[in-house]
Amino acid sequence: MFRRSVVKLAAAAAVIALGVGSATAQELPKLEPKDSYKVGFAQTESNNPWRIAQTKSMQDEAQKRGWQLVYTDAAGSAAKQVADVNSMIAQGVDAIFLAPREEKPLIPAVMAAKRAGIPVILLDRSVDPSLAEAGRDYVTFIGSDFIEEGRRAGEWLAQTTGGKAKIIELQGTTGSSPANDRAKGFADAIQAHPEMEVVASQSGDFARDKGRQVAETLLQAHPDATAIYAHNDEMAVGAIAAVEAAGKVPGKDITIVSIDGTRDALQAIIDGKLGATVECSPFFGPVAYDTLVKYANGETIPPKIINEDRFFDASNAQELIAEAY
Amino acid sequence: MADASIARPAAPARTSDGLGQLLARHGALVGLVLLVLFNLAFTPNFVSWQTLNVNLTQVAAIVIVAVGMTLVIATGGIDLSVGSLMAISGALAPLILLGQILPMPHPLLAVALAFVLPVLVAGAFGWFNGFLITRYRIQPIVATLVLFIAGRGIAQVVTNGNLQVFRNPEFQVIGLGRLFGIPVQVILMLILVAGAAWMLRRTLFGRQILAVGGNEQAARLAGIPVASVKRRVYLISGLCAGLAGLVVIAINSASDANLIGLGMELDAIAAVAVGGTLLAGGRASITGTLLGALIIQLVRYTLLANGVPDSAALVAKAGLIVLAVWLQQGRKST
Numbered sequence: 325m326f327r328r329s330v331v332k333l334a335a336a337a338a339v340i341a342l343g344v345g346s347a348t349a350q351e352l353p354k355l356e357p358k359d360s361y362k363v364g365f366a367q368t369e370s371n372n373p374w375r376i377a378q379t380k381s382m383q384d385e386a387q388k389r390g391w392q393l394v395y396t397d398a399a400g401s402a403a404k405q406v407a408d409v410n411s412m413i414a415q416g417v418d419a420i421f422l423a424p425r426e427e428k429p430l431i432p433a434v435m436a437a438k439r440a441g442i443p444v445i446l447l448d449r450s451v452d453p454s455l456a457e458a459g460r461d462y463v464t465f466i467g468s469d470f471i472e473e474g475r476r477a478g479e480w481l482a483q484t485t486g487g488k489a490k491i492i493e494l495q496g497t498t499g500s501s502p503a504n505d506r507a508k509g510f511a512d513a514i515q516a517h518p519e520m521e522v523v524a525s526q527s528g529d530f531a532r533d534k535g536r537q538v539a540e541t542l543l544q545a546h547p548d549a550t551a552i553y554a555h556n557d558e559m560a561v562g563a564i565a566a567v568e569a570a571g572k573v574p575g576k577d578i579t580i581v582s583i584d585g586t587r588d589a590l591q592a593i594i595d596g597k598l599g600a601t602v603e604c605s606p607f608f609g610p611v612a613y614d615t616l617v618k619y620a621n622g623e624t625i626p627p628k629i630i631n632e633d634r635f636f637d638a639s640n641a642q643e644l645i646a647e648a649y
Numbered sequence: 650m651a652d653a654s655i656a657r658p659a660a661p662a663r664t665s666d667g668l669g670q671l672l673a674r675h676g677a678l679v680g681l682v683l684l685v686l687f688n689l690a691f692t693p694n695f696v697s698w699q700t701l702n703v704n705l706t707q708v709a710a711i712v713i714v715a716v717g718m719t720l721v722i723a724t725g726g727i728d729l730s731v732g733s734l735m736a737i738s739g740a741l742a743p744l745i746l747l748g749q750i751l752p753m754p755h756p757l758l759a760v761a762l763a764f765v766l767p768v769l770v771a772g773a774f775g776w777f778n779g780f781l782i783t784r785y786r787i788q789p790i791v792a793t794l795v796l797f798i799a800g801r802g803i804a805q806v807v808t809n810g811n812l813q814v815f816r817n818p819e820f821q822v823i824g825l826g827r828l829f830g831i832p833v834q835v836i837l838m839l840i841l842v843a844g845a846a847w848m849l850r851r852t853l854f855g856r857q858i859l860a861v862g863g864n865e866q867a868a869r870l871a872g873i874p875v876a877s878v879k880r881r882v883y884l885i886s887g888l889c890a891g892l893a894g895l896v897v898i899a900i901n902s903a904s905d906a907n908l909i910g911l912g913m914e915l916d917a918i919a920a921v922a923v924g925g926t927l928l929a930g931g932r933a934s935i936t937g938t939l940l941g942a943l944i945i946q947l948v949r950y951t952l953l954a955n956g957v958p959d960s961a962a963l964v965a966k967a968g969l970i971v972l973a974v975w976l977q978q979g980r981k982s983t
Contacts, residue, residue: 372907373812498960526953531908532901538953540703545693545954558812562901569706570699588814588903 352460353441355419355620362392363616364412366433368425368449369400372530373586377606377649378448382421385609402429409433413440419616420444421608422462427452434462445615447608449501458627463619466612466629470502473602474509474555476635477581480600481551484579487517489551492542493525494535494563496555503527506555506583523549528559535559539566543578554582557589557601564597575599585636587648593641600637606649676976677924677940680969684947692954700950702832706900708946709834710735710893712939714913715920716845717775717889719938720882722921723849725862725930726782726789728886731917733800734774735894735910738767740804742895743813743904746820760819768891774800775887779880793883797914804906813904824899834896841889846935858882862930919970920945944969 365382369375379395386393394412398405402425412420413436420437422444424430434456437444444462451462458464481489493510496503507525514520524542528535535554543549543566552567554560560582567574574580574597582589585603592598611629619625636644688695714731721728744750745763753759774796781792826833849855857878860868869875890910898904922928923944924937945966952962 370810372810372905376810498958524956526956526958532903532905533897533908536901537707540707541950541953544697544700544703547694558905561903565901569703 352463353438353443355443355616357617357620358418360389360391361418361616362394362416363613364394364396364409364415364417364420366405366408366412366420366422367395367397368405368423370397373649374584374604374606378423378608381607381609382612383609385613389613391613398425400425402426405430406433410436413437413442417442421447421612423447424449424451428455431455438462443616443619445612445619447612459625464615464625464627464629466608466615466631468604468631468633470505470604471509471512472630473583473604473633474506474511475513476509476602477506477553477583477600478510478513480602480635480637481553481579481581482514482517482520484581484599485520485551488519489521489579490546490549491520491522491551491553492539492546492549492563493522494528494538494552494554494559495525496527496530496559498527503530503555510553522553528554528562530556530558532558532562534562536562536566539563540569543567543570543572549578551579551581554580557582557584557586560598560601561588561592564592585634585648587645590636590641590645590648593636593638594645596638600635602635603633605631605633677937677944680923681940681944681947684944684951688947688951688954692951695954704943704946704950705835705838706832707950708942709832709838710896711913711916711920711946712838712942713834713841713889713893713896714886714910715917715924715938715942716841716935717882717886718914718917719921719924719926719933719935720845720849720858721789721886722918722926722928723858723862723930723933724879724882725865726879726882727793727918727928728775728778728883729790729793729914730774730778730796730800731886731890731893732910732913733797733804734771734887734890735897735913736801736804736906737774737807738771738891738894739898739904739909740808740813740906741767741770742820742898743815744807746815746817747813757819760817763820764823764895767895768888771891771894772884772888775890776880776884778887779883782883783876783879801906804909808904808906810906814902815904816902821899821902824896824901834900837892837896842935842939849933849935854878854881859931859933862927862933864931916942916945919966922970923972925976 367375367379370379383393394415394417396408398408405425409420409422420442424446430451434444434451438461446462446465448467450465456462495507523546526538526542528538535558539552539562552563554563560580563580564574567578572578579599581599583602583604585601589598589601615625615629718728718731742763745766746759748759778793778796781787782789823833828836857873860873861875861878865875894909897909920942921938924934924941926933926937948965948969949962952965
């Protein structure tokens with residue numbers, strides 16, 4: 325019943341927004357340069373360390389600049405996120421930062437904001453490119469390149485193992501874009517090395533416990549494996565436990581590489597158990613607000629802004645662990 | 650593949666009484682044996698102590714929860730909240746260990762409290778389930794749905810949804826330790842199974858549970874304190890879930906309130922159903938539940954080890970439940 329009323333509310337808000345903003349139909353809404361803005365941040369969910377770090381970065385940076393931030397958490401529901409965006413429109417924010425939960429369902433939210441004359445910047449995930457376009461319907465997309473992350477992980481592994489490895493791949497949640505892209509980037513990277521082979525590839529749902537259980541099983545079925553590639557750090561930490569339970573030494577018998585750059589992963593690198601991890605930065609605050617200021621000043625914004633992600637290995641983990649989340 | 654081969658010999662159950670009886674009574678055991686045979690033939694490196702070790706440590710948490718679930722189902726109820734109660738206990742223990750709730754004068758005291766308090770809290774929530782069911786006569790599936798939803802929320806609130814990481818060898822004995830080479834959680838699991846099986850068969854409380862599940866009205870007329878029996882089984886289910894929550898976080902040396910025990914209620918109910926306990930109540934088999942959990946675990950292992958994606962494992966699990974219920978139907982008619 326609650327959900328139904330939310331949808332109704334969303335529909336009502338969309339209708340209102342339609343009436344208000346029908347004047348600016350085609351082009352991207354403009355933003356006046358001001359000293360301080362009232363901005364909205366529509367978070368998709370806040371149930372994992374990465375999301376929490378992202379929210380904190382947005383809040384801290386807003387506070388630092390003296391901007392007003394309207395924060396909503398869609399708790400994993402696309403319908404609620406659409407309603408959240410509409411309520412931001414009703415509250416008259418200057419701009420909206422949106423981390424779209426899914427590619428298609430969030431299109432109405434982007435369009436409603438556009439009609440209301442409010443510029444939208446997408447964070448970390450994008451919307452369906454055939455239905456909404458950067459520079460026309462929203463300002464830009466800021467985020468990491470998941471394919472590139474997978475490629476860097478693959479290249480590091482190729483270099484470290486001398487192009488010779490039997491790899492167990494722990495994939496992310498089946499069908500999610502980071503899982504698909506990280507698998508693709510990694511496969512591209514190891515293609516050049518005929519003696520590198522993925523012997524087993526299964527989903528560990530981006531979770532530590534699931535990653536551990538899957539790794540335990542796969543290590544048992546493939547005792548000749550020499551490396552593990554995990555799509556995120558949580559699964560990599562689980563895999564370390566699995567390797568130890570199997571009586572092998574992580575970092576020596578089995579080389580492990582992953583993606584994210586969490587504090588736990590950096591600690592594991594310092595302990596010599598994890599080989600390396602590619603950063604997927606959750607610290608969006610500074611770049612997001614800088615982009616908005618540039619946009620207000622009339623600068624041209626590229627349709628995609630890719631975060632500069634660092635690479636953590638034994639050479640810098642010790643030094644950078646204090647910054648990790 | 651394995652369940653198809655169980656199904657085939659089961660087909661003549663209605664014509665030949667002897668085989669049907671045998672399968673209905675020992676269906677779970679037959680299924681497990683067939684699965685093991687399949688693995689011996691097809692799964693690489695199946696014959697090793699490490700395989701046994703991996704499967705037993707992975708199944709322990711499911712069995713611990715499923716023992717409590719068996720008792721609940723034996724009274725004709727169901728407990729959907731076990732996964733969320735695991736999350737609550739798993740979220741509380743690190744808070745106590747790290748001294749975030751109250752400062753600990755002695756590390757060993759912290760460990761002791763981290764073992765006891767979360768389990769008691771989970772037990773209290775379990776008792777609350779029973780209270781809702783008996784006092785307000787809410788159907789168990791609805792009453793436990795309350796904590797299924799709210800419990801995970803509570804766990805997220807106390808931890809702010811943050812992943813809690815800890816390292817405490819004394820506490821982690823429950824997930825990583827070994828006694829005579831046997832993992833501690835496997836020993837715990839066996840003790841619980843033996844204890845519950847004995848209780849169900851030999852004690853007054855055990856007979857009362859079955860009587861309540863068999864015919865509640867008759868049990869009440871016979872003077873059995875129905876409400877008290879029910880509250881106690883939900884309390885036990887809560888305690889079991891709390892213990893399982895500790896096992897899971899101890900293995901991972903981390904606690905993520907969003908994920909601990911996610912979907913556990915379904916695994917546990919599936920184990921109970923496959924094990925031959927009547928979902929309507931009145932008849933229960935703890936050893937059957939153990940076998941049911943082992944089957945579910947081994948199916949998952951088999952599919953993973955042979956490179957079949959996880960999504961297919963879910964379908965196979967569902968197929969097993971259908972098969973188990975079908976076997977139960979067969980048993981009722983004979």
